[in-house]
Every structure is written in structure tokens, then in C-alpha cells.
Amino acid sequence: MADKKRGLGRGLSALMSDVDLNARAPAEQARPDTHLPIEKVQPNPDQPRRSFDKDQLEELARSIEARGIVQPIVVRPAPGAAGIYQIVAGERRWRAAQIAQLHEVPVVVRDFNDLEVLEIAIIENVQRADLNPIEEGLGYRQLLDKFGHTQEQLAESLGKSRSHIANVMRLLQLPDGVQDLVKDGKLSSGHARALITSDNAQALAQKVVAQGLSVRETERLAKTVSAPQPKQTRQGGSEKDADTKALENDLSAGLGMNVEIQHKPGTEAGALTIRYRSLDELDGLCRLLSAT
Known part of the structure; x- marks a missing residue:
């Protein structure tokens, strides 16, 4: 049984030094550098990065045609597939090599487990700013959901603030259409965060993009649209305090x-409401509650 308190894998510094081809890896972890037929190498299905810029891939392909692949692709034996290798780091190089019509690619083979592969994929992309905010948030969620990490562990190991990780993950609450605008770069993270609590975030997002509104203008728009919908306060209860709002955001x-x-004014009682958008989200919540 895995130790939940072990942090991220066997230490991100150790993992990344394995990926760093200039570092010396222990003999039992590394095999000699080799070349593999490109069809024997396949991408990692849990790779958090889903979109690859076509122009950048073609530019990299031209560089590969001229100079070859300078830095080998890091792979591991694919689970349950003899003779096939799964990419740990370097999927962009592999995709560009296909465009350049290479028949084989240089690789370094490592024996990483599923957790280490996912961690490296996320770290490699996040540290190089290669993920859009939605992909970044999905990567964090994978580490939290699949492997029981906490936001504090992620923040410490990735060199990010806890508030950054929390804010990025909040974007996953947005409707799919709004998330697509963020993925495509039409809507910034700041714009998107201003729409998270809106009931009609999709329509507001389209208006923000069409009118080229600033983040501050988007915040004012979201507040104006939400204003006619009063909070369910009792007996003229005051607006929520900052601590309650912060707790809502964290949860x-x-x-x-x-x-x-x-919170019911004048008492220690109140209600906590969790809204889900799909049965899958409800199932995930039930699993989480059952595990406690």
C-alpha cells in the first residue's frame, strides 16, 4: 500500500534529474541510449497537454530535418505492450519527428511507474509554461484525485503558491464552452475567474470576447448581472465575511x-451547498466522501 505522506513520487528533484540528460542516473534505473522505430513509440494517454501548436511543430520539424533530434526522447516500456515504449518526456519532439518523416528516434529508456510518468509530464509542461490554464488545472486535479496529493504538497514541490494552484483549479468549474475560450487564448485566466460564480457564464464570456472587455470590466459586468439575484439571507443578515468567502473558494x-x-445569523448553524454539473461529478463526490 502506497504511503500517502511520501510527497510527490520519489521526489521531484530526483525525477527531473533522471529526465535531465546531462545528469548521471543510477545504473539500475537507466539503460543505454538507443534508437527506436518511430512506430514503436507512443504518447502517454495521461499526458495533461492536449493541444500542440501546428506552426510550432512545423518549425521544430524543420529544425529536426536540418540538425536531427538533439535531445533524446525519454520513454519507458509501455505497460502490457511488449516491444512498445511510452513517452515520458518529449512528445513535441516525437510529433515533429513524424512531420519530418523520420523512421526512428533517439531515446533514453527509464523504468518509471505510472505516478512518476504523470508527475514528470505535468512538471515538464508547467515549468516550461507549455500548458494552457485549463490543461494545467486538469493536471493538478489528476495528481489530487488519482494519487491523494494535497494542494500544499503540489505548491511546495512545483514551486507554485497554493493560491495559484487553487485559482487555476477553480477554472475547471466553468462551463465547457468557457473553458474552450481559455484553451484557445481568447479569454485570459483573469477574465475567466471573474465569471466563475455567474449562472450565465457562457453568455457573458461571449460578450467579453466580442467587446474586448478588460478584466476589471468583466468583473463589473459579472457583478451587475448577478446583482438582481439576492442572497438568501434571513432577517436582513449582512453580506458574507471575507473568511467565509475564502473558505468557499478553498472548498x-x-x-x-x-x-x-x-451561515444562520446569531447561531452556529448553517448550510453547505455543493453544486455538480454532471453525474460523473456526483459520482466523484460520492467516492470522495465514502473514502473518508
């Missing part, structure tokens, strides 16, 4: 769902 980021806290 929303941790669960990946919208969480609302309604």
Missing part, C-alpha cells in the same frame, strides 16, 4: 465544484 478549488456556505 470549491479542492472539490472542483461550486460550494456555497450559508
Whole structure:
């Protein structure tokens, strides 16, 4: 049984030094550099990065045609597929090599487990700013959901602030259409965060893009549209305090769902509401609650 307190894998510095081809890897972890037929190499299905810029790939392909692949692709034996190797780091090079019509690619073979492969894929992309905010948030969620990591562990190991990780993961609460605008670069993270609590985020996002609104203008727009919908306060209760709002944000980021806290004035009682957008999200919440 895996130790939940072990941090990320066997240490991100150790993992990344394995990927660093200038570092010396222990003999039992590394095999000699070799070349593999390109059809024997396949991408990692859990790779958090889903989109690759076509122009950048073609530019890299031209460089490969002129100079070859300078840095080998890091791979591991594909689980359950004899003679096939799965990419750990370097999928862009592999894709560009296909465009350049290479028949084989240089590789370094490592014996990484599933957790280490996922961690390296996320770290490699996040540290190189290669992920869009939605892909970054999905990567963080994978580490949290699949392997029981906490936001504090991620923040410490990735060199990110906890608030950054929480804010990125909050974007996953947005409707798919709004997330697509963020993926395509039509909507910034700041714009998107301003729309998270809106009931009609999709329509507002389209308006923001069409009118080229700033983040501040987007925030004002979201507040104006939401204003006619009064909060369910009792007996003229005051607006939520900053601590309650911060707790709502933390819970929303941790669960990946919208969480609302309604405290009954003058008492210690209240209600906590979790809103899910699909049965899959409800199933995930049930699994999480059952595991505690």
C-alpha cells in the first residue's frame, strides 16, 4: 500500500534529474541510449497537454530535418505492450519527428511507474509554461484525485503558491464552452475567474470576447448581472465575511465544484451547498466522501 505522506513520487528533484540528460542516473534505473522505430513509440494517454501548436511543430520539424533530434526522447516500456515504449518526456519532439518523416528516434529508456510518468509530464509542461490554464488545472486535479496529493504538497514541490494552484483549479468549474475560450487564448485566466460564480457564464464570456472587455470590466459586468439575484439571507443578515468567502473558494478549488456556505445569523448553524454539473461529478463526490 502506497504511503500517502511520501510527497510527490520519489521526489521531484530526483525525477527531473533522471529526465535531465546531462545528469548521471543510477545504473539500475537507466539503460543505454538507443534508437527506436518511430512506430514503436507512443504518447502517454495521461499526458495533461492536449493541444500542440501546428506552426510550432512545423518549425521544430524543420529544425529536426536540418540538425536531427538533439535531445533524446525519454520513454519507458509501455505497460502490457511488449516491444512498445511510452513517452515520458518529449512528445513535441516525437510529433515533429513524424512531420519530418523520420523512421526512428533517439531515446533514453527509464523504468518509471505510472505516478512518476504523470508527475514528470505535468512538471515538464508547467515549468516550461507549455500548458494552457485549463490543461494545467486538469493536471493538478489528476495528481489530487488519482494519487491523494494535497494542494500544499503540489505548491511546495512545483514551486507554485497554493493560491495559484487553487485559482487555476477553480477554472475547471466553468462551463465547457468557457473553458474552450481559455484553451484557445481568447479569454485570459483573469477574465475567466471573474465569471466563475455567474449562472450565465457562457453568455457573458461571449460578450467579453466580442467587446474586448478588460478584466476589471468583466468583473463589473459579472457583478451587475448577478446583482438582481439576492442572497438568501434571513432577517436582513449582512453580506458574507471575507473568511467565509475564502473558505468557499478553498472548498470549491479542492472539490472542483461550486460550494456555497450559508451561515444562520446569531447561531452556529448553517448550510453547505455543493453544486455538480454532471453525474460523473456526483459520482466523484460520492467516492470522495465514502473514502473518508
